[in-house]
Amino acid sequence: xxxxxxxxxxxxxxxxxxxxxxxxxxxxxxxxxxxxxxxxxxxxxxxxxxxxxxxxxxxxxxxxxxxxxxxxxxxxxxxxxxxxxxxxxxxxxxxxxxxxxxxxxxxxxxxxxxxx
Amino acid sequence: xxxxxxxxxxxxxxxxxxxxxxxxxxxxxxxxxxxxxxxxxxxxxxxxxxxxxxxxxxxxxxxxxxxxxxxxxxxxxxxxxxxxxxxxxxxxxxxxxxxxxxxxxxxxx
Numbered sequence: 001x002x003x004x005x006x007x008x009x010x011x012x013x014x015x016x017x018x019x020x021x022x023x024x025x026x027x028x029x030x031x032x033x034x035x036x037x038x039x040x041x042x043x044x045x046x047x048x049x050x051x052x053x054x055x056x057x058x059x060x061x062x063x064x065x066x067x068x069x070x071x072x073x074x075x076x077x078x079x080x081x082x083x084x085x086x087x088x089x090x091x092x093x094x095x096x097x098x099x100x101x102x103x104x105x106x107x108x109x110x111x112x113x114x115x116x
Numbered sequence: 117x118x119x120x121x122x123x124x125x126x127x128x129x130x131x132x133x134x135x136x137x138x139x140x141x142x143x144x145x146x147x148x149x150x151x152x153x154x155x156x157x158x159x160x161x162x163x164x165x166x167x168x169x170x171x172x173x174x175x176x177x178x179x180x181x182x183x184x185x186x187x188x189x190x191x192x193x194x195x196x197x198x199x200x201x202x203x204x205x206x207x208x209x210x211x212x213x214x215x216x217x218x219x220x221x222x223x224x225x
Contacts, residue, residue, distance in 0.1 A: 002158055042216055045213060103149075105213070
């Protein structure tokens, strides 16, 4: 247990569906992150939040919409996804701000997303 | 573009020593981190090198040479539970973590 939980663990959705991924951290951290992990590819940073404010959006398509209502919760809203969006979506948090040189991140177990 | 190179797979024997290399090409550098990920699990932090040299944490050590844009993770006294994927990650000039594709470590009895 890393102190970061994600729900659901598995999700299958059609291209016209709307769904949301949830992440919650119980570590008292102020920075949270969304990553996409595809097989045999590097983790791709999608979004970064620091004290509930979005600080990075790495050219992610608008069909992915993040929301951070407070420092403990992070959502990723999904709509009209494509089959190539199928991947493991990982949430992480850190005690250090995203702009610090030492930035140990604590990851959740991920949501395995399949888009049909 | 920015990239990190590490072997896709390494095989070793239980009790042995294995080294996983990582070379990087990034715009700026603020540190090299290593993470471990078991199948179906979350990546977990192993080590961080901000300066050149060797950092040791139990059976695991990590090395960095900034002049060579190179680092490695050294695992000693390998145990079956060390079978996992190992990722190197570099913080670039924007403090973003740029990740390698991971090295799958297979340990044989």
